[in-house]
Amino acid sequence: MKKSNPWTVVFVLALFAVAMYPFFVLLASSFKHQMQIYESPWFFSSPLYPSNYGVAFRQISQPIVHSLAVTAIGVAATLxxxxxAAFSFARYSFPFKNALYGVIIMLLMIPGFVILVPQFISxxxxxxxxxxxxQALPPAASYTAMGVMLMRxxxxxxxxxxxxxxEMEGARDFSVFARIVLPLSKPIVATVAIMSGLQIWNNFVWSLVVTTGDKVKxxxxxxxxxxxxINEGDGVKLAGYVIASLPLLILFFAATKPFVSGLTQGAVKG
Structure with missing residues (x-):
């Protein structure tokens, strides 16, 4: 096995450190009051103020529940x-099969802002x-095209x-799909779930257009x-950013292995 060049490793680690440093600054600043952010913006400074998280959580706890519900509905509908659809394309032959699949894939090329107004009217x-x-169903419909491509x-x-x-055992199509195909497809299912979940959770424009007030914000x-x-300042807002990112970080780290495996296999099989 060829050994890695130590300078290459150092270079990659340096790039990783540069890429991650803004997140470090975000985390450090979330424990500060306003004057500490101005005086020492790049690193942690004493004293720390974990109370920022309590103040932020009280303001966004209900919206987090809303986002979790929207994401769960959207991911379920997408999957x-x-x-x-992917099972039908992979398993059966029917008239205009390739043409219909081509139309579905073409949906990936349509920018989101083009269908924003028609979706809102609908x-x-x-x-x-x-x-x-x-909030959940229109984005789920948009992300289904990518899911069909990967799953097929x-x-x-x-x-x-x-x-x-x-078939020799007399299994019907639904049984084949539910008991054989899906259990063997956990990596690609996890991939589609994570990709659609990230998009739905972070869909700022559509949420801004389709909601008003605090009812389902x-x-x-x-x-x-x-x-x-006055003293806490932006530290509370930065703490809110950290809290809002935790559900997605937990989901991603819990499913990193099937996510990577699904991306690889869905891209090269067929």
């Missing part, structure tokens, strides 16, 4: 639509304005003998209005 007409469903490639890479053995909007006292 159901993507998995069933949501308003269906009575879903300023609701959790109104993965499903087509599964051994045909699995399908043949299931997501955390991506709520952190803009987080405020501290």
């Amino acid at each position: 159901i639509a993507s998995a069933t 949501v308003k007409n269906m009575g879903m304005y300023n609701t959790l469903l109104g 490639a993965f499903f087509e890479g599964l051994s045909r003998s699995l399908y043949e053995a299931a 997501p955390v991506i909007l709520a952190i803009m209005t987080v405020q501290g006292g």
Whole structure:
């Protein structure tokens, strides 16, 4: 095995440190009062003020619940639509199959702002304005195209003998899908879940357009209005940023291995 050049390792670590340093500054500043941020902006300074997190959490706790609900609904809708459509494309032959798949993939090329107004009108007409469903379902529909592409490639890479053995045992299509295909597809399912979850959680523009007031305000909007006292200043707002990022960090680190595996296999199989 060829050994790594030590200078290459140092260079990569230096790039990583530079990339991560803004996050370090964010974390350090979240424990400071306003004057400490001005006087020592680059590192931690004494005394620390963990009370910033309590003040911020009281202001964004309910919006975090809203965002968790919206993300859960959106991810569930994306996975159901993507998995069933991808299985159909991978398993069956039907008229205009390739043309229909091409149309779905073309949706990836449409910028989000182009369909923003039609989506808003549709949501308003269906009575879903300023609701959790109104925030979740349109983004889920947009991210389904990517899910179909990744899942179809993965499903087509599964051994045909699995399908043949299931058919010989008399398994119906739904049983094959639910008991054989999905259990073997955990990496790609995790990949699509994480990718869509990140996008839905951080969807600032759509949340701004489709919500009003505090009834279902997501955390991506709520952190803009987080405020501290005169002494606390921006430290409370920065603490709110850290708190708002924790659910996604926990999700990503818990599913890093299947996420990477799913990206790789979904890209090369087919």
